Amino acid sequence: MTTLSPAAGGKASSAPLMGRDAEPTIFELSQPGRSAYQLRTTGVPSWTAEELFDSAMLADHPVPLAEVSERDLVAHVTRLSHRQFSVDLGAYPLGSCTMKYNPKICDAVATMPGFAGVHPGAPASMTQGWLETFVTLERALCEVTGMAAATLQPAAGAAGELTGLLLMRAYHEANGDVRRRIIIPDSAHGTNPASVTLGGYEVTTIASDARGCVDLEALKAALDTDVAGIMLTNPNTLGLFEEDIAEIAAALHNVGGLLYYDGANLNAIMGVVRPGDMGFDIVHMNLHKTFATPHGGGGPGAGPVAVSPRLVDFLPGPRATEVAPGVYDWVKPSKSIGRVHGWHGNALVLARALAYIEVHGGDGLRRVSERAVLNANWIRQRLSAKFDVAFDRPCMHEVVLSLAKLRKDHGVKALDIAKRIMEEGFHAPTVYFPLIVDEALMIEPTETESLQTLEALAKAFEVALDDALNNEAAVFAAPRTTPVGRVDEARAARSLVQTFDARG
Amino acid sequence: MTTLSPAAGGKASSAPLMGRDAEPTIFELSQPGRSAYQLRTTGVPSWTAEELFDSAMLADHPVPLAEVSERDLVAHVTRLSHRQFSVDLGAYPLGSCTMKYNPKICDAVATMPGFAGVHPGAPASMTQGWLETFVTLERALCEVTGMAAATLQPAAGAAGELTGLLLMRAYHEANGDVRRRIIIPDSAHGTNPASVTLGGYEVTTIASDARGCVDLEALKAALDTDVAGIMLTNPNTLGLFEEDIAEIAAALHNVGGLLYYDGANLNAIMGVVRPGDMGFDIVHMNLHKTFATPHGGGGPGAGPVAVSPRLVDFLPGPRATEVAPGVYDWVKPSKSIGRVHGWHGNALVLARALAYIEVHGGDGLRRVSERAVLNANWIRQRLSAKFDVAFDRPCMHEVVLSLAKLRKDHGVKALDIAKRIMEEGFHAPTVYFPLIVDEALMIEPTETESLQTLEALAKAFEVALDDALNNEAAVFAAPRTTPVGRVDEARAARSLVQTFDARG
Amino acid sequence: MADYLPHTDDELRSMLDFLGLASTEELFNAVPSAIRLARGLDLPNGLSEPDILHRFEQRAKRNTARSDQMVCFAGGGAYDHELPPVVKALASRSEFVTAYTPYQPEVAQGVLQAIFEFQTMIARIYGLPVSNASLYDGATALVEAVNLGVASSGSQRVVLSAGVHPHWRQVVTTFAAGTGHELEIVPLKDGLTDFSAIQGTCGVIVVAQPNYLGGLEDLASVRALCDATGAIMVVAADPVASGVLKTPGSFGADVVVGEGQGFGTALSFGGPYLGLFACTMKEIRRLPGRIVGETVDVEGRRAYVTTLRTREQDIRREKASSNICSNQTLMAVAASIQLGWLGTEGFAEMALACARGTRYLSDKLRTGTGATLLHPELNVFRELAVRTVKPASQVVEEMAARGYLAGIAASALNGASDPSLADEVLGHVLLVSVTERRTAEEIDAFAIALEEVAQ
Amino acid sequence: MADYLPHTDDELRSMLDFLGLASTEELFNAVPSAIRLARGLDLPNGLSEPDILHRFEQRAKRNTARSDQMVCFAGGGAYDHELPPVVKALASRSEFVTAYTPYQPEVAQGVLQAIFEFQTMIARIYGLPVSNASLYDGATALVEAVNLGVASSGSQRVVLSAGVHPHWRQVVTTFAAGTGHELEIVPLKDGLTDFSAIQGTCGVIVVAQPNYLGGLEDLASVRALCDATGAIMVVAADPVASGVLKTPGSFGADVVVGEGQGFGTALSFGGPYLGLFACTMKEIRRLPGRIVGETVDVEGRRAYVTTLRTREQDIRREKASSNICSNQTLMAVAASIQLGWLGTEGFAEMALACARGTRYLSDKLRTGTGATLLHPELNVFRELAVRTVKPASQVVEEMAARGYLAGIAASALNGASDPSLADEVLGHVLLVSVTERRTAEEIDAFAIALEEVAQ
Ligand SMILES: Cc1ncc(COP(=O)(O)O)c(C=O)c1O
Ligand SMILES: Cc1ncc(COP(=O)(O)O)c(C=O)c1O
Secondary structure, three states: OOOOOOOOOOHHHEOOOEOOOOOOOHHHHOOOOOOOOOOOOOOOOOOOHHHHOOHHHEOOOOOOOOOOOHHHHHHHHHHHHOOEOOHHHOOOOEOOOOOOOOOHHHHHHHOOHHHHOEOOOOOHHHEHHHHHHHHHHHHHHHHHHOOOEEEOOOOOHHHHHHHHHHHHHHHHHHOOOOOOEEEEEOOOOOHHHHHHHHOOOEEEEEOEOOOOOEOHHHHHHHOOOOEEEEEEOOOOOOOOOOOOHHHHHHHHHHOOOEEEEEEOOHHHOOOOEOHHHHOOOEEEEOHHHHOOOOOOOOOOOOOOEEEOHHHHHHOOOOEEEEEEOOEEEEEOOOOOOOOOOOOOOOHHHHHHHHHHHHHHHHHHHHHHHHHHHHHHHHHHHHHHOOOEEOOOOOOOOOEEEEOHHHHHHHOOOHHHHHHHHHHOOOOOOEEOOOOOOOOEEEEOOOOOOOHHHHHHHHHHHHHHHHHHHHOHHHHHHOOOOOOOOOEOHHHHHHOOOOOHHHOO | OOOOOOOOOOHHHEOOOEOOOOOOOHHHHOOOOOOOOOOOOOOOOOOOHHHHOOHHHEOOOOOOOOOOOHHHHHHHHHHHHOOEOOHHHOOOOEOOOOOOOOOHHHHHHHOOHHHHOEOOOOOHHHEHHHHHHHHHHHHHHHHHHOOOEEEOOOOOHHHHHHHHHHHHHHHHHHOOOOOOEEEEEOOOOOHHHHHHHHOOOEEEEEOEOOOOOEOHHHHHHHOOOOEEEEEEOOOOOOOOOOOOHHHHHHHHHHOOOEEEEEEOOHHHOOOOEOHHHHOOOEEEEOHHHHOOOOOOOOOOOOOOEEEOHHHHHHOOOOEEEEEEOOEEEEEOOOOOOOOOOOOOOOHHHHHHHHHHHHHHHHHHHHHHHHHHHHHHHHHHHHHHOOOEEOOOOOOOOOEEEEOHHHHHHHOOOHHHHHHHHHHOOOOOOEEOOOOOOOOEEEEOOOOOOOHHHHHHHHHHHHHHHHHHHHOHHHHHHOOOOOOOOOEOHHHHHHOOOOOHHHOO | OOOOOOOOHHHHHHHHHHOOOOOHHHHHOOOOOOOEOOOOOOOOEOOOHHHHHHHHHHHHHOEOOEOOOOEEOOOOOOOOOOOOHHHHHHHOOHHHHOOOOOOOHHHEHHHHHHHHHHHHHHHHHHOOOEEOOOEOOHHHHHHHHHHHHHHHHOOOEEEEEOOOOHHHHHHHHHHHHHHOOEEEEEOEEOOEEOHHHOOOOOOEEEEEEOOOOOEOOOHHHHHHHHHHHOOEEEEEEOHHHHHOEOOHHHHOOOEEEEEOOOOOOOOHHHOOOOEEEEEOHHHHHHOOOOOEEEEEEOOOOEEEEEOOHHHOHHHHHHHOOOOOOOOOHHHHHHHHHHHHHHHHHHHHHHHHHHHHHHHHHHHHHOOOOOEEEOOOOOOEOOOEEEEEOOOHHHHHHHHHHOOEEOOEEHHHHHOOOEOOEOHHHHOOEEEEOOOOOOOHHHHHHHHHHHHHHHO | OOOOOOOOHHHHHHHHHHHOOOOHHHHHOOOOOOOEOOOOOOOOEOOOHHHHHHHHHHHHHOEOOEOOOOEEOOOOOOOOOOOOHHHHHHHOOHHHHOOOOOOOHHHEHHHHHHHHHHHHHHHHHHOOOEEOOOEOOHHHHHHHHHHHHHHHHOOOEEEEEOOOOHHHHHHHHHHHHHHOOEEEEEOEEOOEEOHHHOOOOOOEEEEEEOOOOOEOOOHHHHHHHHHHHOOEEEEEEOHHHHHOEOOHHHHOOOEEEEEOOOOOOOOHHHOOOOEEEEEOHHHHHHOOOOOEEEEEEOOOOEEEEEOOHHHOHHHHHHHOOOOOOOOOHHHHHHHHHHHHHHHHHHHHHHHHHHHHHHHHHHHHHOOOOOEEEOOOOOOEOOEEEEEEOOOHHHHHHHHHHOOEEOOEEHHHHHOOOEOOEOHHHHOOEEEEEOOOOOOHHHHHHHHHHHHHHHO
């Protein structure tokens, strides 16, 4: 490799400002009698609580929250923010999570008073802009996935999965067909089996083959008319494309089963290949991954579910529908499974996604996927000299390393390497997922990271490895530069302190 | 002192996130061919530059800026922000600067599209909301200062000073009165003498007396009809109220001189005493200090100038004026000195100030001053056991310590103590101002800091002192926990690198 | 002009070279050509940010029901509460917004501590010792509560008050198709749940507090019924009500769920919102979703971390307590900030102000004929069921022309029929809500307009 | 309900006790009672934040000339340039917003580095080696430039082109009353400065590029004139123009000043804006205001600090190069972000787009009769002087009704008469500006409307 200029990331990603002490909780900052709130002057009579309610209902003491000034609230929360790594501070190559940079235009759209300030119970006549947004987004998502229609209600990927399974169930039931099993490869994300249970099915796990893909023979052996369907992500969680997908689809359809596509990895294939064209019947998308909603420290997301024509009538409802050119209304599909969200889904996340799609356009979305795959392959190739790549061949948008050998030979775990990488100023990759890879480190650089950042990231991996081989103590002690050092997770579970009040 | 619960500030104010390396400049992050910008699709013909301009005018090469992606821009700037202390992160007791907490409602007002999006050249008929804001603010400022009218044009305190001096000049000239001197106490802020020069006057400096106040006799001795006026701040830069102000005013007025009030310290006296009632003729206010515009890393501010009735006609213009109830227009004062700003002043700062005033109300403003003075006196009393207070008596909103003895006995300078305090997670106090105090440390806690924070701050001073007495090396090495250690200022001036291109 | 992809042409070439590829197309060699998309995506060309902003501004114009342009009297689970600039500013800090789930606690103390504070606040508000780090929304939180209740009680018999918000009931029904729970809906009588017919062993009993017509239920007798039937007591509780009323936990609720939108989240057309979930210590290992615990780091410094992870889907897979992975953390962070801003006193004041405003409006409607109270004798909280002479949905449309979002027609939530309202009134019930943001002046004018329009 | 003061009643008492005071009133014992305010301030009572926000929203409604609701063709020194969400988000980070002047460099590297980058960018844009950290606005930057020029040349004779923005000329005139500079205003001829009458030694010659009617001056001959007269050459230059035109520095300007609002600052009703100031190395010790330099810390790490501080008022006092203290740092930070966002290519593209739009509009106005070009033959940049049959100020009012901020009537800037325009045309000159944000569609419709209205 030629030498590259400095990266927009790495050690400098966030310099220490001052000190390394813990920030007190807001409850410790609290002083009786202090406050920050200000409410509107209403001119409504100041009835007492006793005048308004039966006394049996009345609280006998106020709920104790914190009592702080606005100034102290601001300082407290701002300081907390300085104890938090984020995409905006640097690269976040967390596999399976697609921590791409999210354009700020999406924030701008999601905070427009004409979107954010709209009550969800307002009639369609007064929310045409929102309905248009939904319909336009639904169409775009269907084009990207090759499906016929979609529900936008599910609030995240897992909610989409469960929705999809209920759609399967409704479909089979409408055919008078009772089926009990769902097939899931052992590389699947944990939400898949968990959703299956909630969908009232049993999980049949099939092992991956030596290529890291679905073992076609094992699959065929598992198939019968008790199988309601299969859940797959493609590329799978190893970042590998399931090349036999057409055969898999045929096999499933042969026994009357449906194919569910876990779209968490859609970022790899936009404009290249579509789940619908692979033979999938149901697809959820993680808008918070592929379509650039920032992850918010754990959410919110949105997990729309798109389906093939035969499932359209079963979709949750009501659905925003264009009932005449430029006129929108809520329409409930004829055999709808019902609502899966209290209102219309995570609407502002949906608006963000549409902004993202519209600013990119069709070509742009394909470019996103190309670059995501390019970056992942570059880092794979760059690291393969010193690291073992699990299932070493060209990958899609992410790549999985196995540190099994390192663990065996040096007692250094994937987690240790992850912690050491953080000292270099990057977020760690995903560890121990997928479960089928020993000591897995899963890297998803995403398309928004530059070559310079990839190189710096690769160097960070090398530095960590170097320490693991020559300076084990440094690896076990890592991270030493973060606001807290390695955290005692066992103690947290053992002597549970789940609220401030639960403190000993 | 009883033990207080933890403060919303101090060491924890901003924990280190990762590493301590420098952030590269944007020019080093630049890669030819990369970009972030997006412009509107206009449909205007794509004429070349050659088709639009005479070739002699055309740039022969584009101005090289940086070439970065939006993602890298965001990471770069966000990381820079993590290398910056601010009020929102913790206490900032910088004397003379009034680094109070600034309510976020002011930001909300200043970003309303109905204010921020208005072109300054739009006629009064289309900007009545702005003119109302100006007129309402002017009236409030006049009430707080006890003056008759004000100009809102000056962009900061220093601009206000110069405007005030030009008003003096115009006033005297209109009286056929040629005067050449302005009196300034030696404790004055540097902008005062600098403004005097630009106002075409000569500075006559008078020494402070043993109380730290204007030496009345020395002042009287300096007065004659060549004196155009005096510039004072009251409380003065030592945080002390000039008790002889009535006598001073009388003496000045006796020789036909005017009194100029440097309102940088207005935060101490709102609702308690008014410059107009003290006998001042001209007052500037630092809205960015007293009226809660955050300082922006050095600006913007706003320095409106209010005057007594005899100076109203000379004010800069045009001025927003209520010409009929609820109807506003621009009116130029009859003998206006002219414009002192390209448009109407720092309008958004003015809007912030009005929001601040309206949310506080008259009582609230007085409370602001009471608490500012209370906090300063508390910290004075708290520190006086271990530190020498310059002119040790009750102060107003700030207090000045002198470390002359420490310097003499231990070679530890005020600057060393300031740097050591920063290791405790607070901003340092002001050092070496006012110039008349040896090894000055000037502390202005402001009213928004809590007792808990004051106590933590006092402890930080004590820790620093303790180190100075017992562990000098730690003081000289401070600060060690900040993004960079002590900075070589001499080298910066000696081998000047004022742009990236000036690098060796 | 740029997209968000940093690769220069030179870099593209060098990267492909490094991989030994001739073109980006070859990156996808693993994708069988038979299934590849042979054409470009049939989507409009990308446009620039200002173009798209302009387009969204045009769309926004067609959303007339904006809380900054219409006076909002709509509630029904989504409220126009105060959302101060300071909370918006803090909750939108990019460190919170652009972080992932706190899998690496050493670099996620900010989010973790904010969640820990959130959990503490929600636990206190609901009067229970345990809260999780959020669920999707109130409706799906109720689904999780029912699942927990069934798992805990071992009985799939789930009794649901018809006073539970119709949408929430619908969501519970949808998911019961998978879990196989047997749902029974219990009707209301005079605006309150009539549990009198319930007998025998139950798995779960669900009641809403207040119910969706605003009525305050008698939680003590629900507790008694649960004791009698062996049911887990689940309350779908408005958390704002705890500012003035006894907490559901103090009545012995086992699980309390609710919608936290009112704490720092804009109306947002229904999402992202904030599912609240609190329970007893007994149920903690059945808790759905993430929970943050306090611990220490290697140097003994206080630190936070997600804990009891073995309940979660990524570890327990098909045996997990729930399938939830992404939740609504950012809203939880916003809620912790908003509740910090409200504080003990503000939280109580806000609830009281809602109650006062509601009383003020209900007093005005006592004398009307066009718009009257459906249940004049009821103790209500922040919601009022108003009976209109004209169909309620028509009233909403006509009130819009006068600048009001007047409420929600019960029929819009319920569909053609509903166990909570008699068929003949359903179309004439308007759900009206008064928050602390409504002034007497606004309420006065609204009452007059409503009386006129509803006639 | 809260204000922003943290003191509880208990704390107040304990603090006063600690000071030995009985009341807060006693804190002010040093203030003679004769001058104390015996009453409360005569200001309305404080209201809550939501009340005040509501009030400002009402006020905002009376500002109809909003760039998001009227199509903006006004310029005259303030431009409706692109202000992308990313720049707003970054520039509003509270670390930048709530910091003071970087007096303690160890905790101010963020602001310092941003200024260093800003200085580099402005120096490049103006084609000079030195830029400061900002001045108040373009007009006051020009005052500083004149002061520097006089100090450098030793002559107080200041020749100012009438093509300099009228407000800026007025500001220079105001401050000359203090400095005693002798100002001479040189008229325009056919839209360009006619310096032909200038002879003898001069201290400073000031020209605007473009001048305020949009016309592009011949900077090479201004340089020659400065050489001939011994004058310091000051150019008040639109920094946007450097995207397509040669920089003023490349013509040998000694000092270049300008208004930086177009780089990341909203129209803001005229402020806070951003005064730009660049000069030759020769003048660096006369530079007004702050300048940031690169250096190292004790460990040799790169660091930034304000430097050459001995020029400044806090050190040099009455002999300082300027009295400026607070400047417009936050706007400079925003500009550095905006210029980073534009980049080399975007900066050029934006300038070109402005020029194209201006040409597109001017072509349309060539055929009209109601609105015509004042100087049809002129090379212009982003500004057009349009001659209207109706008084220009009336045209502005009537165009507003059609949804346009049509421009600025020259008379509104100039007052009754002006050296730059003949008396008989002054009232009929409309200054129109086209930025990169104006679409062909907007310009087409605008030209038609203007032609109709101006008739
Ligand atoms: C492969 C895969 N499937 C499903 C999910 C679940 O998505 P969500 O977190 O939105 O529920 C994830 C999220 O991490 C995932 O990576
Ligand atoms: C006492 C005093 N006077 C005047 C000024 C100058 O104000 P500005 O910085 O707004 O020009 C200051 C600012 O620090 C000050 O403290």
